Amino acid sequence: MKPQMLHLRRAAWLLLLLTGLAPVMQAQTPSQLPSPFTLKNALEFALAHKSTVKKAKLDEENSEHKIAEVRSRALPTVTGTGSLTYNPVLQLSAVPGDLAGQPGTTLLIPFGQKWNSNAAIALQQNLFDQSVFTGLKAARTAQEYYKILSTLTDEQTIEQVASNYYQVLVQRQKLVVIDSNIATTTRVKNVIEGQYKNGLARKIDLDRTRVNISNLQAQRQQIFNAVQIQENTLKFYMGMDIATTIDIPAATFSEIEPSLQLADARPDMTRMTDYQLLKKQETLLHFQKDAVKAEYYPTLSLNGNYGYQGLGNKFPIGGSKPAVNWFDYASIGLNLKIPIFNGFATRSRVRQADVDIKKVKEDLKNTELSLNLAYENAKAQISNSIITLNNQRENVQLAQEVYENSRNNYNQGLAPLTDLLDAENSLTTAQNNYSSALLDYRLAEIQLIKAQGKLTSLLN
Structure with missing residues (x-):
């Protein structure tokens, strides 16, 4: 059976090859002129x-x-962005000890969270x-x-x-x-x-x-x-x-x-x-x-963006309070550019x-x-x-x-x-x-x- 199947496959492949090339061969045949x-x-x-x-x-x-x-x-131009950041070592910031009832000292306090994620969409439209x-x-x-x-x-x-x-x-x-x-x-x-x-x-x-x-x-x-x-x-x-x-x-x-x-x-x-x-x-x-x-x-354009951010000491995606804090933000603005002098x-x-x-x-x-x-x-x-x-x-x-x-x-x-x-x-x-x-x-x-x-x- 195997030799017969091999012959059948070869025959099928040859048939596909010929039928696929038939239009090309016909187009190049001098007798068609x-x-x-x-x-x-x-x-x-x-x-x-x-x-x-x-x-x-x-x-x-x-x-x-x-x-x-x-x-x-x-x-309009619409772009989407996303980010996920892990901070294994948080940067320390120096603050006066007076804030913590320790006058005359300087305290080194870490600011930020171990995990930071952000997803946002921005829109820009030329108005003029x-x-x-x-x-x-x-x-x-x-x-x-x-x-x-x-x-x-x-x-x-x-x-x-x-x-x-x-x-x-x-x-x-x-x-x-x-x-x-x-x-x-x-x-x-x-x-x-x-x-x-x-x-x-x-x-x-x-x-x-x-x-x-x-x-x-x-x-x-x-x-x-x-x-x-x-x-x-x-x-x-x-x-x-x-x-x-x-x-x-x-x-x-x-x-x-x-x-x-x-x-x-x-x-x-x-x-x-x-x-x-x-x-x-x-x-x-x-x-x-x-x-x-x-x-x-001058040129005038409209800008707008909307985002969602998650902060916490644990992996933020799928997390919830109190380990992770999620919040959204948005902004809308106009950009005006006035040429004054370019030499x-x-x-x-x-x-x-x-x-x-x-x-x-x-x-x-x-x-x-x-x-x-x-x-x-x-x-x-x-x-x-x-x-x-x-x-x-x-x-x-x-x-x-x-x-x-x-x-x-x-x-x-x-x-x-x-x-x-x-x-x-x-x-x-x-x-x-x-x-x-x-x-x-x-x-x-x-x-x-x-x-x-x-x-x-x-x-x-």
Whole structure:
């Protein structure tokens, strides 16, 4: 029976282990990711898993606890105390002998009891403290500050993920181009190889095609490595495990329709997240100044306590008269603190707060100029990228026509192989340049959307 019980326990433990880990394993399974993995999927994944986004959300959550902490200063404070003291040797005090009918002598008399116990409860309530009211306002503003900071973190994450996502796309597009060129060149090589066997082509032409294929394969390996590196970078910005497999479609670029309509909507710079964050920081600095000025105000608090004390020559707890004497006591009072002079320390701190406020005002001016500059530069960049994109698209069409003509001429014996290889290389270069132009357009589009404060629109 014992071996059977041992097997049952192991089986039960394994079942618990598997059922406990099942949700985690399911969450990390690459097959659970959508395929194809679109930009929207990447952004949603990043906003749910990136550590910087999570930390910003935790800061936002922590601001609520800070408000509760400041609010506690306006609530009463209640404390309880208790003590038990045993005096094995009582201290002697000198008293005149006249008190005992022995004039001219000094008597040493022990005062106190062998046992002393005490239990008390104390209450303190602030009735007026200007710093408490200021702190409550500042805490609420700090909560708003962290909300804006969390929004800014989301926008920065969206920008990073979108930029890297498009860079993966362009590398994948280049991989598609090089694979197509390898396939085309391989077909040409097979034709020349057949012609060479029949004595209709030169060996040097066959060797040239083989060298060209070898060069293309080397380029493909470089592009493939670039795809892997760029994908790993994208996964990092998404907060994804590097080992996770994602399926990013290379065909997305064909859906791009360049447009200047995005540049028509000029944003209100005062509504940008960066600007709002500084404005909220300015408000916090004003509250900081008010908190320092609160030191000029008096404070008033209510104090009260109630206690119970037991004295005797025997252990007091549970004891009664005459061996132990128990009695209670209570007190209520007001504490008023009026600041009179502290060596101008408060005045100096107020002036320091004024300087900090002036500095953040300058930051606001500089930020507004910077946001306007970013918007104008983004407009110019997207305009230039559209022109370049259209030119590169025409170059691809022209290079394709040249390649088709060169291939026909070569097949008819009207052109040498070098013309065909040159046309093929020109087509590859034009296609790669077009892919790079598409990337530049997308990156410029992201910067323009960022300059307009609409990065979250990429989630739609």
